[in-house]
Amino acid sequence: MEPLYTEQQNMLRASVRQFAEAELAPYAAQVDEAEEFPARQFNGLAELGITGLTLDEEFGGNGGGYLDMMVAVEEAAAACGSTSTVLVTHVSLGAQTVNQKGDAEQKRRWIPDLAVGKRVAAFALTEPQTGSDALALATTATPDGDSLLLNGTKLFCTNGAVADVFVVFVTSDCSAGYRGINAVVVEKGEPGFTVNPQHGKMGMRGSATAELVFENCRAPRANLLGEPGTGYRTAMEILDSSRIMIAAQCTGLARGALEAAIAYAQQRESFGRAISSRQAIQFMMADMATELDAARLLTFRAASLYDAGMPHSAEAAMAKLYASEASGRIASKALQIHGGAGYFRPSAVERIYRDQRVTEIYEGTSEIQRIVISRSLLGASAD
Ligand SMILES: Cc1cc2nc3c(=O)[nH]c(=O)nc-3n(C[C@H](O)[C@H](O)[C@H](O)COP(=O)(O)OP(=O)(O)OC[C@H]3O[C@@H](n4cnc5c(N)ncnc54)[C@H](O)[C@@H]3O)c2cc1C
Numbered sequence: 001m002e003p004l005y006t007e008q009q010n011m012l013r014a015s016v017r018q019f020a021e022a023e024l025a026p027y028a029a030q031v032d033e034a035e036e037f038p039a040r041q042f043n044g045l046a047e048l049g050i051t052g053l054t055l056d057e058e059f060g061g062n063g064g065g066y067l068d069m070m071v072a073v074e075e076a077a078a079a080c081g082s083t084s085t086v087l088v089t090h091v092s093l094g095a096q097t098v099n100q101k102g103d104a105e106q107k108r109r110w111i112p113d114l115a116v117g118k119r120v121a122a123f124a125l126t127e128p129q130t131g132s133d134a135l136a137l138a139t140t141a142t143p144d145g146d147s148l149l150l151n152g153t154k155l156f157c158t159n160g161a162v163a164d165v166f167v168v169f170v171t172s173d174c175s176a177g178y179r180g181i182n183a184v185v186v187e188k189g190e191p192g193f194t195v196n197p198q199h200g201k202m203g204m205r206g207s208a209t210a211e212l213v214f215e216n217c218r219a220p221r222a223n224l225l226g227e228p229g230t231g232y233r234t235a236m237e238i239l240d241s242s243r244i245m246i247a248a249q250c251t252g253l254a255r256g257a258l259e260a261a262i263a264y265a266q267q268r269e270s271f272g273r274a275i276s277s278r279q280a281i282q283f284m285m286a287d288m289a290t291e292l293d294a295a296r297l298l299t300f301r302a303a304s305l306y307d308a309g310m311p312h313s314a315e316a317a318m319a320k321l322y323a324s325e326a327s328g329r330i331a332s333k334a335l336q337i338h339g340g341a342g343y344f345r346p347s348a349v350e351r352i353y354r355d356q357r358v359t360e361i362y363e364g365t366s367e368i369q370r371i372v373i374s375r376s377l378l379g380a381s382a383d
């Protein structure tokens with residue numbers, strides 16, 4: 001029982017935990033080793049209603065909030081990092097952009113299948129020449145009758161290799177800055193749209209990353225999300241909220257590492273005693289638990305603000321910054337407590353140590369989070 005949460009959220013936690021322990025954790029090493037997209041695991045989360053947890057009820061979602069989603073994401077991440085990345089990208093980036101910015105017709109078209117996990121969503125902002133500086137994106141969308149002709153390349157697109165529905169950020173005019181940027185939905189299999197899987201990631205290896213190439217790819221103008229010229233704002237708003245879910249993912253990864261460290265320290269003996277009886281080990285665990293709680297509380301605050309419809313940009317950046325860096329320290333200490341055994345596969349802490357690293361990079365690097373936080377303190381004078 002966690003007193004921060006409602007009874008309903010505690011029940012949600014219990015059901016996702018039961019599923020994650022039975023269906024995610026036992027396969028996490030295999031997903032990692034084989035770079036295997038966790039399709040069965042994703043479908044299981046869909047059956048629990050998690051793939052549509054925060055999507056509108058009117059269109060087949062569950063109408064939940066980000067506090068609900070943070071509970072589910074922590075549980076998934078504690079069992080399998082890759083599955084949690086697939087889940088967060090599907091719900092909080094791809095589907096959520098359609099849910100928030102789509103008109104009724106667009107939502108009717110895409111949300112029902114995304115909510116039940118029948119189709120997988122992806123979010124394509126990053127390009128070969130630009131990641132942190134989204135204003136510099138160069139994938140163009142040229143109007144042509146009722147269509148847009150897309151040309152350009154997107155990189156590092158999570159779920160990209162398997163996704164059906166892609167939210168793609170494009171510019172109609174590279175010289176127009178943010179006013180030229182739009183979000184457009186492109187469906188898998190459109191002529192001129194090529195998906196090239198990207199292999200060899202350090203961690204989150206089951207998350208089906210891909211390069212997307214658009215060569216005169218035709219998308220109906222009716223697939224534009226939101227008013228023309230609002231795509232940059234859309235990207236920033238969606239990232240602001242999805243970062244809360246990356247913070248939740250980090251609490252899950254860190255909890256998985258701490259639990260593994262406690263179990264190992266209680267059974268591993270040195271000099272005739274369990275290493276858990278040594279104060280050096282106990283103090284590491286005390287620091288890990290404290291940092292984990294601080295990360296969860298920052299995440300809880302950001303999710304609460306989001307659910308209340310209040311400004312949350314700086315708080316989401318703080319949660320993501322702190323939780324990602326703290327999960328790195330926690331994973332490192334967990335590996336230290338395992339000694340040599342923690343350095344080899346298929347040790348869970350070895351995998352968590354690698355999975356965690358990207359949380360300091362994707363959805364805005366730690367440096368970008370610090371810029372967001374500084375701007376909230378200093379306003380325009382921070383630039
Ligand atoms: C596994 C993985 C999955 C991903 N999934 C997706 C996805 O689904 N969709 C998507 O669109 N993108 C995705 N990304 C891309 C990710 O969001 C970018 O990699 C990230 O935003 C950083 O961009 P970059 O790699 O171009 O680095 P750069 O922007 O080139 O930055 C390089 C370094 O410079 C620093 N830096 C840049 N600007 C500044 C500044 N003004 N001040 C201080 N330091 C600065 C950065 O912090 C970083 O340390 C993914 C990346 C990875 C690795």
